[in-house]
Amino acid sequence: MTCKAEKILPYTNDNTPKGVQIKKMFDAISQRYDLLNHTLSFGLDCYWRKKGILSLKNVSPKTILDIATGTGDLALSAYRLLQPEHITGIDISDKMMQIGQEKASRAGLSGKIDFNKQDCMQLTFADNSFDAAMVAFGVRNFENLDKGLQEILRTLRPGGKLMILELSSPEHFPMKQAYGFYSMTIIPLIGRIVSGNKPAYRYLIRSIEAFPQGDRMKVILEKNGFCDVEYKKLTFGVCTLYSAYKR
Numbered sequence: 001m002t003c004k005a006e007k008i009l010p011y012t013n014d015n016t017p018k019g020v021q022i023k024k025m026f027d028a029i030s031q032r033y034d035l036l037n038h039t040l041s042f043g044l045d046c047y048w049r050k051k052g053i054l055s056l057k058n059v060s061p062k063t064i065l066d067i068a069t070g071t072g073d074l075a076l077s078a079y080r081l082l083q084p085e086h087i088t089g090i091d092i093s094d095k096m097m098q099i100g101q102e103k104a105s106r107a108g109l110s111g112k113i114d115f116n117k118q119d120c121m122q123l124t125f126a127d128n129s130f131d132a133a134m135v136a137f138g139v140r141n142f143e144n145l146d147k148g149l150q151e152i153l154r155t156l157r158p159g160g161k162l163m164i165l166e167l168s169s170p171e172h173f174p175m176k177q178a179y180g181f182y183s184m185t186i187i188p189l190i191g192r193i194v195s196g197n198k199p200a201y202r203y204l205i206r207s208i209e210a211f212p213q214g215d216r217m218k219v220i221l222e223k224n225g226f227c228d229v230e231y232k233k234l235t236f237g238v239c240t241l242y243s244a245y246k247r
Helices: 018-040 044-054 073-082 094-106 145-155 175-195 198-210 215-223
Strands: 063-067 086-091 113-117 130-136 156-167 226-234 239-246
Touching: 018 044, 018 094, 018 175, 018 198, 044 073, 044 130, 044 156, 044 226, 044 239, 063 073, 063 145, 073 086, 073 094, 073 113, 073 130, 086 094, 094 113, 130 145, 145 156, 145 215, 175 198, 215 226, 215 239
Parallel strands: 063 086, 063 130, 086 113, 130 156
Antiparallel strands: 156 239, 226 239
C-alpha cells in the first residue's frame, strides 16, 4: 500500500519525481537549514537527536550509516556520543552535504565521517555493511518508503539496529490544538521569512500530517523485515523515536 506521504510534493506544479524535487528543495534552503531547524523547534531538535543517538548505545556500533544526513548534525553528534570507528553520511543534496563536510573538517573528523551522494532507494553498499543505521527527520521524504526501508535493512548486519526520528502530530488536548495553530500559522511564516522558500515549509507541514505515525509506522517497519520494533513519543508527541533490529 502506498504511503500517503509519498504523494506529498514540495512543488505541486512540477512533474518531476519526488526525489528530484526533494533535492531541489534542500539545495535551495541549505544555507539556512540549521538556523531554521533550531528556530522552528526552539532548540529541541538537538535534544531529540541526542535521545535518538543514545538509543543506539546498546549495540556499540563501530560502523554507522546516517541516511538523509543533510548538514551532518546527527553524524557529528553520534561520533561524539558513541565514538564509532566510522560514520557514513548519505544524502541526495550536494549543497547540504558540502556544509556537513565543512563541519566535519572543522571538528577534525574528516577521516571519521565521510559524505556520499546516494539515493536511499538504491544504495551502493554491500549487504551487511553497517552495525547501525539512523535517520533524523528524513523518512517522510522517501520517494518509496518500503523500498527505502528494505535497502536500509539489506545494508545492516544481522543484529544491527535502526533508529528513526520523525516529526509527528500530537494527539491529545491541549498540545494537539496548540501544535495545530503553530504548524499552520507560525512555521510557514518563520520559514518564509528566514528561508524565502514558501514551498519548503508548506511541504514540511503537509508531509508531517500525511506520514504514518506510532503503531502504523511500527507495522510498516515489521512488514519490511525489521523486528523488535518500538517507539517513544517525545515532547508531548511533537517528535517520535523509533527503534528496530535486523534479525
